[in-house]
Amino acid sequence: MRYIKLRDLEVSRIGLGAMGMSQGYTGSGTDDAESIRTVHRALELGVTLIDTAEIYGPYTNEEMLGRALKGRRDKVVLATKFGLVSHGGEGAWNLDSSPANIRTAVEGSLKRLGTDHIDLYYQHRVDPNTPIEETAGAVGELIAEGKVRAFGLSEAGPDTIRRAHAVQPVTAVQSEYSLFTRGIEERVLPVLRELNIGLVPFSPLGRGMLTGTVRSTDQFDENDFRRDNPRFTGENFRRNLALADEVKALADEVGARPGQVALAWLLAQGDNIAPIPGTKRVARVEENAAADAVTLTAEQLDKLSSLPPAAGDTHTEAQARMLER
Numbered sequence: 001m002r003y004i005k006l007r008d009l010e011v012s013r014i015g016l017g018a019m020g021m022s023q024g025y026t027g028s029g030t031d032d033a034e035s036i037r038t039v040h041r042a043l044e045l046g047v048t049l050i051d052t053a054e055i056y057g058p059y060t061n062e063e064m065l066g067r068a069l070k071g072r073r074d075k076v077v078l079a080t081k082f083g084l085v086s087h088g089g090e091g092a093w094n095l096d097s098s099p100a101n102i103r104t105a106v107e108g109s110l111k112r113l114g115t116d117h118i119d120l121y122y123q124h125r126v127d128p129n130t131p132i133e134e135t136a137g138a139v140g141e142l143i144a145e146g147k148v149r150a151f152g153l154s155e156a157g158p159d160t161i162r163r164a165h166a167v168q169p170v171t172a173v174q175s176e177y178s179l180f181t182r183g184i185e186e187r188v189l190p191v192l193r194e195l196n197i198g199l200v201p202f203s204p205l206g207r208g209m210l211t212g213t214v215r216s217t218d219q220f221d222e223n224d225f226r227r228d229n230p231r232f233t234g235e236n237f238r239r240n241l242a243l244a245d246e247v248k249a250l251a252d253e254v255g256a257r258p259g260q261v262a263l264a265w266l267l268a269q270g271d272n273i274a275p276i277p278g279t280k281r282v283a284r285v286e287e288n289a290a291a292d293a294v295t296l297t298a299e300q301l302d303k304l305s306s307l308p309p310a311a312g313d314t315h316t317e318a319q320a321r322m323l324e325r
Contacts, residue, residue, distance in 0.1 A: 001013065001014070001045060001046030001047065001289060001292055002292055003048070004198075004271060004272055004273075004274060005198070005272060006120075006150075006171050006172040006197075006198025006200070006272055006274060007150070007169065007170075007171040007172065007196060007197060007198055007272075008150075008171070009077060009119065009120060009149070009150050009171050009172070009198070010048075010077075011048055011049040011077045011274050012046055012047045012048040012049050012077075012274065012292075013267060013273075013274055013292050014047060014263060014267075014274065014275060014276075014277070014288060014289055014291060014292050015047060015048070015049030015050065015051060015200070015274050015275065015276040015277075016038075016039070016042045016047050016049070016050050016051065016276060016277070016278070016279070016285060016288075017051045017202055017276040017277060017278030017279075018035075018039070018050060018051060018052045018056070018061055018064075018065055018278065019051075019052070019053070019056045019061060019278055020278040020279065020280055021035035021038070021061060021064060021278075021280040022035075022056050022057050022060045022061035022064060023056055023057060023060075023061070024224070024225050025208075025224055025225075025226075025278075025280075026219065026220050026221040026223070026224045027221070027280070028223070028280070029057075029060065031280070032064050032067075034280060034281065034282070035064060035068070035280045036064065036067060036068040037282055038279060038280055038281060038282050038284075038285050039065065039068040039069070040068065040072070041282045041285055041286065042285045042289065043072060043075050043076070045285070045286065045289040046289070047285070047289055048075065048076055048077045049076075049077045049079065049200075049274055049276065050065065050069075050076050050077070050078055050079065051079045051080075051174075051200070051202070051276045052065050052078075052079070052080045052081075052113075053080055053081035053082075053084070053122075053124055054080065054081065054082060054084070054085050054105055054108060054109055054112075055081070055084040055085055055092060055093070055124065058085060058092045059108070059112060062080060062109055062112035062113050063112045065078075065113060066112050066113045066114035066115075067114075069113070069114065069115075070114060073114070073115055076119075077119045077120065078113065078115065078118060078119045078120070079118070079119060079120035079121075079122060079152070079200075080109050080113065080118055080120075080121065080122070081121070081122040081123070081124035081154060082097065082101070082102055082105035082106065082109070082121065082122070082123065082124060083095060083096060083097040083101075083102075083105075083123045083124040083125055083127055083135075084124045084125060085105065086101060087101050087104040087105060087108075088100070088101060095125060095126075095127040095128070095129070095322070096127060096129075096130070097123050097126075097127035097130045097132075097134075097135040098127070098129075098130045098134070098135075098138075099134055099135070099137070099138035099141075102135065102138045102139065102142070103138070106118070106121070106142055106147055106148065110147065116146075116147070117146060117147055117148065117149060118147065118148050118149070119148075119149045119150060120149065120150045120151075120152050120171060120172060121139055121142065121148040121150070121151060121152065122151075122152035122153060122154045122172075122174055123135055123139075123152070123153050123154060123156070123164075124154050125154060125155055125322040125323070126153075126155070126156050126157075126160050126322075126324050132160050132163050132164045132167075133163060133164070133166075133167045135164070136151065136163075136164040136165075136167035136168040136170075137167050137168065139151045139168055140167065140168035143168070150171035150172070151164075151168050151169065151170055151171060152170065152171055152172045152173065152174060152200070153170055153172075153173050153174070154173070154174040154175065155174070155175050155176070155322070155323045155324060156173060156175075156188075156324050157187070157188065157324030158187050158188055158191045160324055161173060161188070161191050161192070161195070161197070162191065162195075165195055165197070170195070170197050171197065171198060172197060172198040172199065172200050172274075173188070173192055173197055173198070173199055173200070174199075174200040174201075174202055174276075175188065175199070175200075175201065175202070176201065176202055176203045176314060177199065177201035177202075177204065177266065177275075178201065178203060178204045178205065178206050178210065178262060178266065179206065179210060179243075179247065179262050179265055179266075179304060179307060180206040180209070180210065180231070180240070180243070180309070180310035180314070181203065181206070181310065181314050182309065184199075189270075193270070196272075197272075198272040198273070198274065199270065199272065199273045199274075200273075200274050200275070200276055201266055201273065201274075201275040201276070202275075202276055202278075203278075203314075204262065204263060204266050204275035204276070204277050205259050205262055205263070205277050206231075206240075206244070206262070206310065207226055207229070207231070207232075208226075209231070209232075209240055209241070209244050210244055210247055210258060210259055210262040211257070211258055211259035211262075212244055212245075212247070212248045212251075212257075212258040212259070214244075215241070217232055217233075217237065220232075228316060229312075229314075229315075229316065230312035230313045230314075230315075230316070231310055231311065231312040231313070231314060232312075233312070235311070236310075236311040236312030237312075239310075239311040240310050240311055240312070243307055243308070243310060244258065246307060247261055247262060247304070247307075250300060250303060250304065253300075254294065254296065254300070256291075256294045257287055259277070259287060259288065259291070260287065260288070260290060260291035260294045261291075261294065261296070261304070263275055263277065263288065263291035263294070264291055264294040264295070264296050265296065265301060265304045265305075267291075267292070268296060268301055
C-alpha cells in the first residue's frame, strides 16, 4: 500500500468506509464479528484511513470500531463526523453544527471509539443555521486541546470551504466522487487544489454497481437504502448497468476486477485523493486494497473519463437538500 498526504495528514491511498457495517446496505448490522475481522484485515494490508460517523447506527458503528481498534489504535488514522445529530433535544438526522453541539458530539465519539483523540473530524453536512466560521472555530479549539488532529468538511461547496479554511485550515473534504458521480469536478476540485486540501471520495464504487456484482434490486433486503435511490430504479438502473458493463469490459482487458479499475481511475485524478470504499467483508477489502497496484494507460483513463454520466440523481430529494455543490 502506498501513502499520500491529505494536507499534512499521511494516510493510505485507499481507506475503508465503515458505515455499511452498521446501516444502509443489505445485511448491515447483522455480523459485527465479520466486520471486525474486515477492519483487522484492512490494517494488515496497510490500510490506515478508517471512516465512521456518530450518525451511523446512530452510534453503533463507532462502538463497533472502538472494539475493533482496541490495542490497534496507533495503526489507524481515525476519521469521524459530527453535525447530523442534534444533542440538544431534536436528535438524529437534524443538522446542528453549533459549538455547543460539537462539544457534546466529540465527547461521545471519543468514548465510543475508545480513544483520546480523533485524527480527522468532519462536519458531516453544512448547517445553514450556524455560520461556518463558528463551526471551524469550535473544531480549532478542539485541535488546540489535543482532542482532534485535523478538520474536515463533507459535501461542502466552494464558498463554505473557503470561509471555513480562513478560520481553521481544512485538511480534507469528503464528497461523493466516482466514475458515476463527477459533480465536484467543475467547482469544488479546483478550490481543493488551490488551497492544498485533500479529497476523500465516498461511494467510489457507485454504491456497489461499479463492482459488477449488482445485477438486480432483488438482491437488496427491505432495509437497503438503494431500494428507493433514483439510480437503482426503473430505466435509470438499466442504463447504469450498461455503464457498469463497459467498466467491466475494460477491467477484463487490464486483468483486474471492475471495482479495482474504478478505484484506479479515481487515484489517477490527483496525488492527494484517498477514496474510502465501504465493505463489511474480508474478501472485498482485500480486493479494494489491491487496486492500489492497478495502473491504467492514458488511453484507458480517457476511455473511462469519456463514459456518459450515470442516469438518475445519486440522492433522494430529501437527501439532496443537505448537499452543497
